[in-house]
Amino acid sequence: MILYHGSKNVVGKPVFGYGKVHNDYGQGFYCTEDATLADEWACQDESGGFTNRYELDTAHLRVLHLEEKDMISWIALLVSNRIVRYGSPIEKKGAEYIVRSFAPDITGYDLIEGYRADDSYFTYTRAFLANTISLEQLSLAVKLGDLGRQVCLKSRRSFEAIRFLDAAVADGGICFPRRMERDRRARDGFYRLLEEDTENGIYIRDIMKKEMTADELRL
Numbered sequence: 001m002i003l004y005h006g007s008k009n010v011v012g013k014p015v016f017g018y019g020k021v022h023n024d025y026g027q028g029f030y031c032t033e034d035a036t037l038a039d040e041w042a043c044q045d046e047s048g049g050f051t052n053r054y055e056l057d058t059a060h061l062r063v064l065h066l067e068e069k070d071m072i073s074w075i076a077l078l079v080s081n082r083i084v085r086y087g088s089p090i091e092k093k094g095a096e097y098i099v100r101s102f103a104p105d106i107t108g109y110d111l112i113e114g115y116r117a118d119d120s121y122f123t124y125t126r127a128f129l130a131n132t133i134s135l136e137q138l139s140l141a142v143k144l145g146d147l148g149r150q151v152c153l154k155s156r157r158s159f160e161a162i163r164f165l166d167a168a169v170a171d172g173g174i175c176f177p178r179r180m181e182r183d184r185r186a187r188d189g190f191y192r193l194l195e196e197d198t199e200n201g202i203y204i205r206d207i208m209k210k211e212m213t214a215d216e217l218r219l
Helices: 035-042 071-081 089-102 122-129 135-144 156-160 172-194 204-210
Strands: 002-007 029-031 049-056 063-065 111-115 149-153 162-170
Touching (some): 002 029, 002 035, 002 162, 035 162, 035 172, 071 089, 071 122, 071 135, 089 122, 122 135, 156 162
Parallel strands (some): 063 111
Antiparallel strands (some): 002 049, 029 149, 111 149
């Protein structure tokens, strides 16, 4: 598997046990199979950065494919790892219920693959937890928003299986505007979804009140 990691720096040797604890899937080394997306990650502003390229041998790694699970599991994993300042009691109760009832057990996995959710895109999840949008709307927002997929190395074994190939300069003058445009398209799509009539959708209050299971919530 060829992976890319966008950064301000050249990262020749990813270090196990290093990185932010409160990322989407917890502490780990986050990559993508999409070089274009990695270019955008590298460019937090117009000063640019580097797109690091790696080869990962997955032959003996245990991989959790979140996209093969239900959307609610993805939400639960995000919420269990991120620091969230809840805006209402229903949002806080919803988050606690989702984590308690649907968070997947990631113990023993070397690698996690799934959608990404940077700070702006996390707005989708917050809206669902606040009972503002339905689970169906959230699922559409994630897909239409072109979030991209990410791969997170979690175990020491996965770090031992990755090999640095090279690094290319990511031009901030090109990639940063492209990153902002992706964000704009996602937000525009999200606001259009808010205007749609979804009286028959499944909301967080329904899930909590009826104590729905993951099998009932597969979309």
